[in-house]
Amino acid sequence: MKKGTGYLLNSLLISFLPWPVLWLISFFYFGGDNAEISKFSFTWLLSALASFIMVLAVLVFNLARLIERFGYSKGDVARLHLILGENFENVNLLKTVRESIHYHFTFWGIYATASLVYGSVKSTLFVISIVIGVILLSVVMLPVFVFLIEIPVLLYFTSNGELDKVRGLFTWAIEVSIASLALLGFLRFIALHGAIPPEYLGVSELRNLLQLAGDSTVFMDLFLLSFLGILSGITGYLGAKRSKLPVVVLFAIGILSIFTDVHLLGLLLY
Template sequence: MRVFVRDYLLPWVFIIVFWLVLWFIIPPVREHLNAMNIFAIFLLLIPFLLVALHFVGKTLERYGYSREDIKRLSEIIEKTHGRLYLPKEVFNIVGDALIFWGLFAWVLLATGDPIMGLLSGVAMFAEIFAFFVLLISMFIWVIIFPHSLYRLFTGREPSRDFLIEVPIKQNLIYTAILVAVRLIALHSGYPSGDDFVGELMAFGRKTELVSLLLELSGLNFLFGITGLYGPRKSRKLTALALTVIVILQLWVAWRIVFG
């Protein structure tokens, strides 16, 4: 248990303490700190941890464990620490959940209104996740594309796990968020403004930007499908097709970033 407590549990606790100290230091947030709000933000921690445990369970399954093994997570981490990448993945999943919780709670405290704070937090993350379509493309350029070309030119097929998980599954999730933001912005009477909800509405009403992100999403999906099924016909043509798709992605991304 010593390794688990020292290298995992204590850093997670430190993240929570860090947020608490930060909230007490920053005046706009400190003004809204009271017993009710503190109770609310720690209550909010529960769903974030539940989501983290869900992904920890999926990670355990990838390493041959079952979801029920979460109950002995500390024991598994003790045994695999320094030998497998599993402990680092678990650490990052929980750590990321605590960071996102802190950001969400910050928004809630900054508004001083629990309902508006909740809406603002949702709006903030919705806008971030809508832009993850671009992040998926960047991941393709840096990781998946070179890896796929290498495998194609060495007589193998690209990694199905990579292609299914990132350009297809995750891309579709973030695209769904983008479409939802667009529809809400178009049919909502909430005005564009400097607050998080107003910024989300302004983002969703930018037709050109949303269209470019949707184009990028389509190219991400096309990359995944081409990488999955193209090698069955021709590896060389698949490599060429993937290269063309990446060039088109770069062109769309350039237009998004630089107009």
């Protein structure tokens, strides 16, 4: 059990400590010459603490969902250290828990750092823009996902009659693609009809997203990729044992997404 507690604490500290260390080094070595880094204040500290508590709550919720995949209930997250100790030979569980902790604290650290430099509103827009960009990039990577992950997984697990074990993968593809569609619609509306204060457009990541959504051709390519992502997820989720049709459909989706990506890349480069 001590192994589980040690592993959990190690994961938390490795993910958390680099951020305050980075801020302290930046303040002591560069604060005097950099007005932005010198903005350490009680208000910023409260903002960082509040965002830390929120991220910690989300982390606990996601860890509760994560251990469900390994046969535990959400309530068992309260004894996560014991679960890790009982399953210390389960490399997949240990790796997944550590990665989840790392991603959540990285998100918090980026937000708190951006808040220090840009202020609370701009930093929120910055982080939201980064998250949206990652989601849109995920659908752009659809050909890779289809040919290197979905089709091999479908062929292997349907041949063994174990498709239920990987349905979560296809559910994830559906969820990300639906999120992409919703975000594209929102960005499109803001780009065409919204009135954003000029000072917030100084966040280049947000400005670039609005420019992409405002371009009708780029928007349609991203919309099509998102739709194909939903279709690929549904196809894999409903894939039947010994049926070749889902593989054929996924192959067709992969080919169409390649052509769409090439067209989109041409628009962005020229």
